Amino acid sequence: MTQIRSSHTAARRRPGVLGVHSLDHFSLTVPDLEQARVFYAAFGLQARPRGNTLELYTEGHPQCWAVLTEGKRKQLHHLSFGAYADDLDLFRARLDRMGIERIDPPGGTASNGIWFRDCDGTPIEIKAAEKSSPDAKSQLDLTPSPASTRNAPMRGTTAPVRPRRLAHTLLFARDVPRSTKFYTEVLGLGLSDGAADVVAFLHGVHGSDHHMVAFVKSEAPGYHHSSWDMRSIHDIGQGAMDMAGQGYTRGWGLGRHVLGSNYFHYVQDPWGSFAEYSGDIDYMPVDGEWQAQMHSPDNSFYLWGPNPPDYFTVNTEAA
Numbered sequence: 173m174t175q176i177r178s179s180h181t182a183a184r185r186r187p188g189v190l191g192v193h194s195l196d197h198f199s200l201t202v203p204d205l206e207q208a209r210v211f212y213a214a215f216g217l218q219a220r221p222r223g224n225t226l227e228l229y230t231e232g233h234p235q236c237w238a239v240l241t242e243g244k245r246k247q248l249h250h251l252s253f254g255a256y257a258d259d260l261d262l263f264r265a266r267l268d269r270m271g272i273e274r275i276d277p278p279g280g281t282a283s284n285g286i287w288f289r290d291c292d293g294t295p296i297e298i299k300a301a302e303k304s305s306p307d308a309k310s311q312l313d314l315t316p317s318p319a320s321t322r323n324a325p326m327r328g329t330t331a332p333v334r335p336r337r338l339a340h341t342l343l344f345a346r347d348v349p350r351s352t353k354f355y356t357e358v359l360g361l362g363l364s365d366g367a368a369d370v371v372a373f374l375h376g377v378h379g380s381d382h383h384m385v386a387f388v389k390s391e392a393p394g395y396h397h398s399s400w401d402m403r404s405i406h407d408i409g410q411g412a413m414d415m416a417g418q419g420y421t422r423g424w425g426l427g428r429h430v431l432g433s434n435y436f437h438y439v440q441d442p443w444g445s446f447a448e449y450s451g452d453i454d455y456m457p458v459d460g461e462w463q464a465q466m467h468s469p470d471n472s473f474y475l476w477g478p479n480p481p482d483y484f485t486v487n488t489e490a491a
């Protein structure tokens with residue numbers, strides 16, 4: 173936690189490059205806010221009612237990572253990106269230059285940010301905000317125990333797992349190269365890696381994880397999963413087992429991705445999308461260079477783990 177807090181005071185920027193620095197929060201409509209509160213609390217998040225919304229926090233961190241409102245069905249509502257305050261006029265000028273129409277904030281959303289739609293019609297906000305993406309690679313706790321000492325706790329005596337922060341969201345997109353072009357040229361994200369026209373991973377240019385947003389091809393836009401940074405592989409496995417014990421048995425993991433390198437376990441939420449326990453994802457430093465590459469989907473989806481279930485890539489928002 174100390175390392176995460178220090179990242180707030182050490183925020184830096186890549187000189188001369190206009191880009192958002194963080195995925196400030198994502199927003200969904202869901203059919204039942206109480207069902208959402210129970211799911212995300214079981215997952216280890218702090219789910220706090222606020223007015224007619226539910227906000228998701230991680231323990232000890234001030235950032236609101238997600239805002240949920242009640243609607244007829246689960247649907248991606250909007251994405252909000254954080255930028256440095258003195259970049260907002262530059263973003264306004266860029267949007268004007270590109271002929272991108274502004275929109276009012278979606279109903280009920282309090283905001284003084286810049287609003288427009290992405291190439292799939294999803295409302296997007298750019299607002300002045302504190303940098304919530306990390307300024308250094310999140311550390312994975314692999315502390316060995318001294319010799320002659322048992323490292324594992326007794327079963328049943330472990331504390332519930334607590335994700336440290338939002339890591340990224342993966343969205344369905346009708347045309348992945350088109351979405352990649354929009355998010356790199358308009359929001360200033362950087363392409364990290366991709367696989368054919370099927371998937372693309374984008375990072376923040378002012379220092380972020382390997383991806384803060386990713387896209388996977390589908391017949392309609394939508395929300396596939398949110399990913400949450402965990403402090404250890406133990407916590408990923410423990411979280412998955414605790415969720416299964418509370419009835420959330422559907423998901424995928426334990427495994428390791430190739431693109432991003434993170435260890436993962438996905439838990440299916442009540443609406444057919446997922447929340448991902450993630451650890452040890454690659455990091456793109458503010459002063460580093462990364463050569464974006466395109467890869468074969470077969471060789472880059474996951475390194476090891478069980479085969480994904482057939483429901484893993486179903487876009488319930490396409491119905």
Ligand SMILES: [Fe+2]
Pocket residue numbers: 340342397398399448
């Ligand atoms: Fe993910």
